[in-house]
Amino acid sequence: MKCPNCGLENRPGARFCKRCGQAMEEVQGSLCPACGTANQPDARFCRQCGTSLTTASAPPQPIAELTCPACGASNKLDARFCRQCGTSLASVPSSPSADAGLTCPACGAALRPGAPFCSQCGARRTIEPVPLAPREPPLPSPPRASDAGVRVAGGVSGQMVVGDHNLVLQVEHLHGDIVHKVQQQPQVRHRSKAATSHLDPTPELLDRRTELDVAADAFGSAAPIEFHGQDGIGKTALLRHLAHHYPGGAYPQGVVYLLAQRTPVADLFQCLHDAFYESDIAFKPSERRIRDDLRGEQALVLLDDVELPRNEVESLIDVAPRCTFVLASPQRRLWARGRSIELGGLPLEDAVALVERHVGRPLTSQEQLDAQGLCAALDGRPDQLIQAAAQVCEGECSLVEVSRRAQTSARTLTTGALASLSDTARRILALLAAVKDAPLHAEHIAAILGTTDALPALQSLQQRGLAQAHSPRYSLAGTLGEELRGSWDLDPWTERALSYFASWAEGGQATELLLAEADPMLRVLEWGAGAGRWEQVLRLGRAIEGPLALDRRWGAWAQVLQWILEASRALADQAAEGWALHQLGTRALCLGEFPAARTALTQALDVRQALGDQAGAAVTQHNLDILVGLVAAPQEPEEPPEEPPRPPSPSLPLLVKGAIALVSILILSVGGWFVWTQIRPPPTPPPTYTPRPPTSTPVPAVRPTDTRQAPTPAQPRPTDTRRVPSPTPDIWGPNIEDIRVEPERYPGEALCGNQQADVSCQITDPSGVGRAALSYRYTSAEGVGTVRTEAMERTNDGRYHASLGTFPGEGELVFRVEAWDDLGNPSSSGEQGRVVLSCIPPSIEEIIIDPEYRPGKSVCYYQDLVVISSVVDSPPAEKAQFCYRFTPAEGGSPRSGCVEMERVDDQTFSAQIKAMGWWGQLSYTVEAWDGEGNASLREDVREVSMCIE
Numbered sequence: 001m002k003c004p005n006c007g008l009e010n011r012p013g014a015r016f017c018k019r020c021g022q023a024m025e026e027v028q029g030s031l032c033p034a035c036g037t038a039n040q041p042d043a044r045f046c047r048q049c050g051t052s053l054t055t056a057s058a059p060p061q062p063i064a065e066l067t068c069p070a071c072g073a074s075n076k077l078d079a080r081f082c083r084q085c086g087t088s089l090a091s092v093p094s095s096p097s098a099d100a101g102l103t104c105p106a107c108g109a110a111l112r113p114g115a116p117f118c119s120q121c122g123a124r125r126t127i128e129p130v131p132l133a134p135r136e137p138p139l140p141s142p143p144r145a146s147d148a149g150v151r152v153a154g155g156v157s158g159q160m161v162v163g164d165h166n167l168v169l170q171v172e173h174l175h176g177d178i179v180h181k182v183q184q185q186p187q188v189r190h191r192s193k194a195a196t197s198h199l200d201p202t203p204e205l206l207d208r209r210t211e212l213d214v215a216a217d218a219f220g221s222a223a224p225i226e227f228h229g230q231d232g233i234g235k236t237a238l239l240r241h242l243a244h245h246y247p248g249g250a251y252p253q254g255v256v257y258l259l260a261q262r263t264p265v266a267d268l269f270q271c272l273h274d275a276f277y278e279s280d281i282a283f284k285p286s287e288r289r290i291r292d293d294l295r296g297e298q299a300l301v302l303l304d305d306v307e308l309p310r311n312e313v314e315s316l317i318d319v320a321p322r323c324t325f326v327l328a329s330p331q332r333r334l335w336a337r338g339r340s341i342e343l344g345g346l347p348l349e350d351a352v353a354l355v356e357r358h359v360g361r362p363l364t365s366q367e368q369l370d371a372q373g374l375c376a377a378l379d380g381r382p383d384q385l386i387q388a389a390a391q392v393c394e395g396e397c398s399l400v401e402v403s404r405r406a407q408t409s410a411r412t413l414t415t416g417a418l419a420s421l422s423d424t425a426r427r428i429l430a431l432l433a434a435v436k437d438a439p440l441h442a443e444h445i446a447a448i449l450g451t452t453d454a455l456p457a458l459q460s461l462q463q464r465g466l467a468q469a470h471s472p473r474y475s476l477a478g479t480l481g482e483e484l485r486g487s488w489d490l491d492p493w494t495e496r497a498l499s500y501f502a503s504w505a506e507g508g509q510a511t512e513l514l515l516a517e518a519d520p521m522l523r524v525l526e527w528g529a530g531a532g533r534w535e536q537v538l539r540l541g542r543a544i545e546g547p548l549a550l551d552r553r554w555g556a557w558a559q560v561l562q563w564i565l566e567a568s569r570a571l572a573d574q575a576a577e578g579w580a581l582h583q584l585g586t587r588a589l590c591l592g593e594f595p596a597a598r599t600a601l602t603q604a605l606d607v608r609q610a611l612g613d614q615a616g617a618a619v620t621q622h623n624l625d626i627l628v629g630l631v632a633a634p635q636e637p638e639e640p641p642e643e644p645p646r647p648p649s650p651s652l653p654l655l656v657k658g659a660i661a662l663v664s665i666l667i668l669s670v671g672g673w674f675v676w677t678q679i680r681p682p683p684t685p686p687p688t689y690t691p692r693p694p695t696s697t698p699v700p701a702v703r704p705t706d707t708r709q710a711p712t713p714a715q716p717r718p719t720d721t722r723r724v725p726s727p728t729p730d731i732w733g734p735n736i737e738d739i740r741v742e743p744e745r746y747p748g749e750a751l752c753g754n755q756q757a758d759v760s761c762q763i764t765d766p767s768g769v770g771r772a773a774l775s776y777r778y779t780s781a782e783g784v785g786t787v788r789t790e791a792m793e794r795t796n797d798g799r800y801h802a803s804l805g806t807f808p809g810e811g812e813l814v815f816r817v818e819a820w821d822d823l824g825n826p827s828s829s830g831e832q833g834r835v836v837l838s839c840i841p842p843s844i845e846e847i848i849i850d851p852e853y854r855p856g857k858s859v860c861y862y863q864d865l866v867v868i869s870s871v872v873d874s875p876p877a878e879k880a881q882f883c884y885r886f887t888p889a890e891g892g893s894p895r896s897g898c899v900e901m902e903r904v905d906d907q908t909f910s911a912q913i914k915a916m917g918w919w920g921q922l923s924y925t926v927e928a929w930d931g932e933g934n935a936s937l938r939e940d941v942r943e944v945s946m947c948i949e
Contacts, residue, residue, distance in 0.1 A: 158511070158550045160282035161186045162590040164289065165630060169590055171546050175616045176582035176604075179589060179626050186283040194253045194275045194299050205241045206350040206382075208234070214339055215242055215326065219250050219300075224317050224325040226334040229343035232383025232478025235328035238343070239302045242326060246300050251324070253299035261305035262522070264555025265312040269319060272301070274552075284552045286592065294320040303327045310335065311748035335746070335932065345380025348372060354382060358389035358465070363399070370399040377406040378413075383478030386465035387417055394464065396420050414483060417464065424449070425457040429466065432476045433484040434493035436527075438520040439473035448500050495533065498524040502536045505543035514547040522556060525563060534567040538576060541567065545583065558587060575616075578607035582620050589627050595735040595827065597627055599764055631732075733827025734765035734772075734819040741804075745837055745932070752839035753807035760799045761792075761817050761829070768822040769794075774802035776815035778836065792817070811836045841936035842873035842928040853947050860947035861919045867911045869901065869938075871928045876906040880928040884913060886944065888920035901926070916944045 159170045166185055170178040205212075211227060218225050227235050243255050256275045260268060266287075273290045276297050285293070297320050306313065306329040313333045317325050327333060334340045346354060352371045356363050363371055378384045388402045397416075405413045418426065427449055432440060446454035458474050461467035468477045476484075484490070501521050505514060514521075521544055528537040541564040548557040561583050568576035585600030601624050608617040739761040744751045751757050763769050772792040779785045792800040800817075807813070813836050817829040848868040853860050871877045883898040895916075901909035909928070916922060925939040 157546070158282070160284055160550065160552070162284045163286045163592055165592070167590050167626070169549070169586070171549055172619075175613075175619045176579055177549070177586045178619060179586060179623050181626060181629070186279045186281050188277050188279045188283060188285075188293075191276055191278060194256050194297075195278075196254070196256045196258075196275060200240070205237065206354055207346050208238055208241075208343075211238060211341055211343070212241075214341060218324060218339065219247050222322055222324060224327065224334060224338035226327040226329060226332065226338065226340040227343050228327075228329045228332045228340060230479060231330060231482070232381060233343045233345070234382045235343060236304055237382075239304055239326065239328050242300070243302060251298055251300045253297055255300040255302065256323075257302045257304070259305060260303045261307060262519075264559075265308055265316055266555040267553045268303075268308075268316055270552050270554070272320060275299075282550065282552070284554065284590075291319055294323075296322060298322045299324075301325045305329070306333060308333070309748055310746045314749070332933075345378070346375075346382060346385075347380065348375055351375035351380040351382075351385060354385050355389045358386050359392050359399075367399045370403045374399070374403040374406050377403065381478075383465065383480075384413065387477075388413060390464040390466075391417055391420070411483070414480070417466065421461075422457060424451060424453060425461055428454065428457055428461065428474075429476065429480070429484060430488060430490060430493050431497065432467065432474065433481045433488070434490040434524075435497055435520040436523040437476050437481040438523045439470045439475045440520050441473050441517065443472075444500075444504075444517065444520075445474070447504075448497055491531070494524055494527045495531075498528045498533060498536045498540065502540040502543070505540055511547045511550060514544055515551050518544060518548065518551075518553070518556070522560070525560065529563045529566060532570070534570045537563055538567040538571065538573070542576075549587075554587065554591070558584070561587070574607055574611055575613065578604050578611065578613065578616060578620075581607065582616070582623070585620075586623055589623060589630075594627060594631055595732055596737060598624075598732055599735045599766075601627065602766055733825040734763050734769050734821050736761055736763050736817050736819055736827060736829045738762040738799075739817060739829060739832065741834060744834070745839060750835040750837050751813070753809060753811070753836045754839055756806055757804040758801055759792075759804060759815065759817070760801045762798070763800050763817075763819050765819075765821040765825075767825075769800075770820045770822045770824070772800045772817065772819040774804075774815060774817055776804065776813060778807055778811055778813050780807075780809055780811040807836050809836075810838050837932060839932070839934055841934040842871050842877040842930050844926055844928055844936055844938040845870040845872055847924075847926050847938060847940055849942060852942075853945050858943035858945040859916075859922065861916050861944045862947075864915050865913050867901070867913065867924075867926070868904075869909050869926045869928075870907055871909060871926075872907055873928070873930050875931065877909075877928045878931045879903075880909040880926060882911040882913070882924065882926055884922060884924040886916050886920060886922050888916075888918045892918065892920070918944070919946050920944050 157171055159168055161167070161182075162169050166182050168180045168182050170180065172178055215225055227238055229235060239257070243257060246255060253276065256272070258268060258271050263271075269287060269290050270284065273285060273293060276299075277293060299320075301320065301323045303316075303325060306327050308316070310333055313327070314337075317337075325338075332340050332342070345351065352363075352368065352375055355371045355374065374388055375385065378388070384406075388406060391397055391402055392399050402413065405416055418429070421429075428445060431445060431448060442455055442458055445458070446452060458467060458469075462469050462474070465477055466480055467474050497520070501517070501524060505521065521540060525537060525540055528534075528540070541560050545557060545560045545564065548554075548560060561580055565577065565580040565584065568574075568580055581600050581604035585597045585602075585604055588594075588597035588600060601620055605617055605620045605624065608620060739759065741751060742758050742760070743755055744757075759774050763772055773789055774792055775787075775789045777785060777787045790802040792802040794800050800819075804813070804815075813834045814831050815834075816831045818826065819828075820826050846869065849859060850866045850868065851860070851863055852858065859865060867882050869880060869882070871880055880901040880903075881898055882901050883896070885894060885896040887894045897913075899911045899913065901911040904910050909926075921941065922944050923939070923941045925937055927935055927937045929935045
């Protein structure tokens, strides 16, 4: 706080200047977001720079608009014709008059008609968003088989070969995808060089010498490396540098770069295979085929923004064992293998060089000092340093002003940067934050905002370090999106984007265009499913599921189908529910997940038959027939080794040999026919729109007036009156899925032995589930094994549960779930494994603060402090952190901070903090972590005294 008389900076909350004794202003109000000056509590404008103090943090709102009744495009309020299709908008009702009865959103004062700002407080007038009217998609051709609510959008179609059974998936939008069995296999060719996304080289990389040395040591080996840290810390820049600076001889296949953000692991498997192989037709190999093909590949694989759980990361690394994987992730993913390094801020010298680079000119000696203060306040974070330098470069403020804001708080710096933006730029930031930072095309940004000047604003945001370009797309930089989602209400923007993409995707867009915008559409779909916007979820999901299937992104495809199923049930749209079940079952069939395929397709068949959807039922029955054929087909035996020809044996005459062969063929034929009639359902027609007539009950031949067609003589049960199409006979055991172990230390990887663990799963069967059991084997670190079987009970949540109990120490757990239906058909989940950890955190034995005024009670306000903590653990604790909060006496502003403690020896950590500068109370904590992430916390408090006897 600055003295109004002599200008000396005093402590926050000071009542008198410590130099001249002048009474200080009692300022308890907010700080100016533009210049950081403290103002009175009731101040409406900053006394230093005049910036409004009431609207700086208010999120921008979407602008009201007219929606075209023909194509759904957004238009300006005064538009007479649609800018997209030319339809007259004269009859479209506009939003209520914006000038009638408007009040200021900040202070509540009445606004004059047409006034852009409040005359009372200076706040900008905002217009509440008018929701986009959802439009019905164009009618399909040929007409729909049912009017029960199924909407068909677009004309996406295509086919591909899937899996190891030579199945061809024909993507059809009307009644669902169709599967065929073919004999010809796709021709897969190996690439001479791995195909990858092009990465532009970064400017000269600042610092990161330790990280580059670690990467250089790992080049040529299969040991993975991980760099983890918060967004904006420089992980992607490090990967881009490595992509252009690696020993080519160590990786004959080159480098592969994959953006793993929000990408299922199955889709990353497919991306890796596509990088090394190509085929003459679209081909989705099985996971077994992918592992076989990638076993010998040797390349540098860069995975950016990895968010996968630990077990899936391990599985991804194992799929290509000779490749070196370099991961960039927000949190640590590698624990038991490779090297994991946490990226921190830049050192002071390199951080100042980064500021100078983005200011665009050499810094003066005074600016060098100001830059050092700025870098220290922001902990050397590159993204925030770039944003601060951009404000100086744009001439909005000086380096000393930016440094002062940053030392107040990093949030004040961000708020100041937002306050100086245009309205269009702020609305762009709100939209990009609403789509969860997914790159968004500039044309879509302009269309959603309803503006034509989006591109200059986007370029300005990029220059300020608030947005980053992925030409021609843009996304938010660093942690800005997280900050905006925490302070702005972005739901109106997300809903606006969801409605826009639903209308745009239904407009018959090309498959390539839909795939190019898949990421933002998946983000808004996820929001829509969570917010219950089921109609838009159903429309957009139906529009993009086909392109995802054709692009072989089957992990994302499964998620979209699940959202469609949830939407159809929430809307009570049975036709859409039957379609979604058909798609889920068809996907499982192609992947070889036969129990799941049988369950979903059977449910789809029941729904479609109940609706009278004969064409849809025929398509589902066709895929069920393919499933039955795959399950009933005998496994092809391995070909015996070739032997040299032998001379004919003279022991048996040729005629006898022929008779034996004939009898053998007859026996095999009769036996095979008998087995086939027991497992094969009654024959059904190929997919057609004309259903088969029901089979009539046979009548004795003595009635000459009966003109009905006689039944097939080979019918085993002449009184069978089953409906057509007939359900598949139940020859499988129950379907076991969604197995969970709770709680887990690392999902899918490890659990804590000292915590009660529970195993649950979903078990379904058309014939009913008879019983289920959990069998497990625990082997301790000393090699002592325990085997148990526990009955699983069905609870109110519809899942089956069994308790694992606790385990005495570290070891290994292997378990499986078994189930039997009411007919006695068994099934098993197969074995799964978990590592059992002790999960005992480090023990913080003692915290010493030196010097102390009164031991254990108080310290002096003018003395720097050294904190020493004793942390006992085996093996030694990995790191420790000291956090404090100082509350000054007489109502001053509190101060807080955290510092990472330095290791003195295996059981001692230390840290240094500056003097508090005033008397009050100091509360602090020491937190320590071991190598497995187990943490312990100890807290204490000291009085900060004036130390006057």
